[in-house]
Amino acid sequence: MTADASLKPLIDLMQREALQRGTFTLASGKTASYYLDCRRVTLHPKGAGLIGNAMLNFISRHGGANGEMPDAVGGMAIGADPITASIVTIAGEQDIDLHGFMVRKEPKGHGMGQQVEGPVEAGQNVVIVEDVITSGGSAIKAAEAAEAFGLNVLYVLAIIDRLAGGEEAFAAKGLKLHTLLTIRDFGIEPE
16 A cells, blocks of 8 residues: 555654664664654644644544544544644634543643643544554553543554564554655565
8 A cells, every 4th residue: 555645744744853774773672774753743833733633634534433523533642642632723723623631651640630632522532543553552552441441442553664573463453544744655675
């Protein structure tokens, strides 16, 4: 699968700003010959808009089971936070009622002690957002925390899939993974 032509500006920006070659140790402990530092794009003035628009367009086209918009988007803090902010900002500019939330790595030790934060409540339909999918561990944890909170996770939407087993890990948990891009959009084959 190659990316939609409308994603070419995002691919170009990712190529310039996020893609690094060398030897890197990933969060999974595996080593790789390249690294995608998506924060260099999710926090970039042009990148934030490109990602927010692309993800909102995807969500608008795919919606939930009945085609309706989900109630909210969010994911694991810190990586998903700028993605969530970009999507909800653009949604607000378009008068789309789409809220954001964040999932802490562990429940807060003070205040209300919540792991899921933001204007969401049990029973709502949500999409988990993520930057890079390798094994899927972070987004799976976010989905599990959202479900434990009472949210209905429709699917996971990420910027890029490293094609390293993440999709299979989501399927094993009953979750569907969608991504804007894969490493093949950069001429890279799975390692």
